[in-house]
Amino acid sequence: GENVEQHPSTLSVQEGDSAVIKCTYSDSASNYFPWYKQELGKRPQLIIDIRSNVGEKKDQRIAVTLNKTAKHFSLHITETQPEDSAVYFCAAGNTDKLIFGTGTRLQVFP
C-alpha cells in the first residue's frame, strides 16, 4: 500500500521568510496530492492540491510542486505570516483512499 513520508517534522521561520515542506510517496499509481492545514484544536482543511498531470500549482502565497519520476512533492509558502502557524499534512492517493504524512508543525515568529 501507499506510504507517505514528510519532512521536516517541525519548522520555525521568521515572518516574511519562505517555508518549504517535502513529502515522498511510494505508490506510483497515486495521482492526487493534497495539502491540509490543521490549526490548533481544529479540523484539517484543504489548502491546495495537485494532480499528476500537472507539475506545479500556485495559489497566492502557496505553491505545490510535483515530481512524479522521483515520487516527491513539496509545499512552498512565501512571505510567511503568523497566521500560517499550524500543522501541515501532505497526502497521496488516487480514486481510492488518501494516506497522510506525519505532519509538519510550522511556527512563524513575528
Place this chain on the structure above:
Amino acid sequence: GAGVSQSPSNKVTEKGKDVELRCDPISGHTALYWYRQRLGQGLEFLIYFQGNSAPDKSGLPSDRFSAERTGESVSTLTIQRTQQEDSAVYLCASSLLAGGPTGELFFGEGSRLTVL
C-alpha cells in the same frame, strides 16, 4: 447538514469497555473515511467506504476495531474492549469522490476518546 457531524465530541471510558462513535457525512458524499490522530501525531488511516463497494479495512489496527456504513449515510466506528492506547481523536471525513474531480475531504470536529 452543512458539514460532517461527529458524536460524541468527547468520550471517557474505562479500559475494557466498548465504545461506539458516529459520523454523519455531508449529504451526497459517496466516500467516507475514518482516521485516528493521537496527541501531537499525524492522521492514521483506519477505514474507507466508497459507495456500495466493499470497504477498505486495511488500516484497522486490530480485530477490536470495526466500522459500518449504511449506503451513503451514517457510519459508526466501534472499538471493543478498549485499551489505553486507543486514546486519541477519531476523525471522520467525507468526499464527493475520493481523488476524483472534487477530491477534497471535509473533516468533522472529531471524537476525543480517553480510555482510563
